[in-house]
Amino acid sequence: MNLKSILRDFTDLLFPRCCESCDVVLVGNEETICTACRISLPRVGNKGLNEELLQYKFVNVPQVVSTHSFLLFTKKGKVQRLLHALKYKGNKDVGILLGYMFGQEMLTSGCLPDAEIILSIPLHKKKQKARGYNQSDLLAEGFSKATGIPWSGSILERTRHTATQTGKTKIERRENVKGVFVIKEKISYQSVIIMDDVLTTGATLEECAETLLAAGCREIYIATIALAQH
Ligand SMILES: [Zn+2]
Numbered sequence: 262m263n264l265k266s267i268l269r270d271f272t273d274l275l276f277p278r279c280c281e282s283c284d285v286v287l288v289g290n291e292e293t294i295c296t297a298c299r300i301s302l303p304r305v306g307n308k309g310l311n312e313e314l315l316q317y318k319f320v321n322v323p324q325v326v327s328t329h330s331f332l333l334f335t336k337k338g339k340v341q342r343l344l345h346a347l348k349y350k351g352n353k354d355v356g357i358l359l360g361y362m363f364g365q366e367m368l369t370s371g372c373l374p375d376a377e378i379i380l381s382i383p384l385h386k387k388k389q390k391a392r393g394y395n396q397s398d399l400l401a402e403g404f405s406k407a408t409g410i411p412w413s414g415s416i417l418e419r420t421r422h423t424a425t426q427t428g429k430t431k432i433e434r435r436e437n438v439k440g441v442f443v444i445k446e447k448i449s450y451q452s453v454i455i456m457d458d459v460l461t462t463g464a465t466l467e468e469c470a471e472t473l474l475a476a477g478c479r480e481i482y483i484a485t486i487a488l489a490q491h
Contacts, residue, residue: 266290281346281355282339293354294343299362302340303333305488315488318463322470325481327374330460330488331363340487344458347396356396359486360403360456367484368408374482377450379405379412382457382469383442385422400486401456410454417469418445426464434464441465442472452480460485 266289278287280295282302287295294302306314319325332340343359346352367373381397389395398414405412420443426434455469460483470481 281352282343293352293358298339302343303335303338304366305330305333315460315483318460319467319470319483322467322474322481324474324479325467325470325483327372328460328463328483329367329372330485331359331366332487334459334487334489344396344487347399348392348458351393353394353399356399357403357406360400360405361407362403363400363484363486364404364407367404373408373410374452374454374484376410376452376454376480376482379410379454379456379484380417380469380473381412381414382455382465383414383417383419385419387422397457400458404454404456404484412456416445416448417472418443426461431462431464434462435467438465438468440468442469444472444476448476448478450478452482453478454482454484457483457485459487459489461489 273288279285280287280293280298282294282298285295285297315328315330316325319328334340334344343355347355347359379401381395381401383389383397384392384395395414401412401414404410419441421441423437423441426437429437453473455466455473457466460466463483466483466485470483473481
């Protein structure tokens with residue numbers, strides 16, 4: 262046992278750290294999410310990923326080559342707790358860790374896209390200022406750390422704040438987000454991974470994909486941390 266781990270165990274005694282997913286007290290070198298949760302968080306499909314079932318969401322955009330979601334979002338479930346901690350409790354570590362776990366599982370399952378860059382879905386400036394960060398940037402950062410694919414959170418910009426998409430059909434959602442993204446600098450990427458937190462109908466991601474295709478991209482890969490049933 263080295264000095265660092267003795268100190269950590271000592272501070273853990275005084276200030277117990279808890280799992281952001283299940284509240285159990287973290288021990289030893291556990292960080293943010295306990296080992297049991299890391300293993301048992303509900304994955305979307307085989308190997309923790311599911312391509313075929315999700316791909317139909319983007320049938321309108323044939324250049325979307327693959328779609329991957331990592332965890333299954335259920336109301337009041339562990340994944341909802343983690344996303345809540347990430348979006349509303351300021352816990353940035355949750356984002357980096359989930360992105361990292363996602364990237365690792367994509368790598369080991371052999372389905373990591375051969376893309377040049379990861380672009381995170383941007384928040385509107387006002388929303389980002391209020392939150393202090395964009396949660397999708399953190400997911401992209403973690404994913405990048407695991408896979409070695411570079412990421413950027415500053416190429417895309419959201420030009421307006423859109424009303425909530427909840428309760429709208431996909432067609433209404435597409436209308437709602439039409440023209441919402443702009444590209445801030447000239448890009449020459451041919452293959453891009455778009456990273457977002459939750460996939461529902463895919464309307465926002467589809468709009469983002471169209472924006473990138475109009476700028477000359479040829480292959481789009483969608484990656485989201487969670488899949489929501491809607
Ligand atoms: Zn836990």
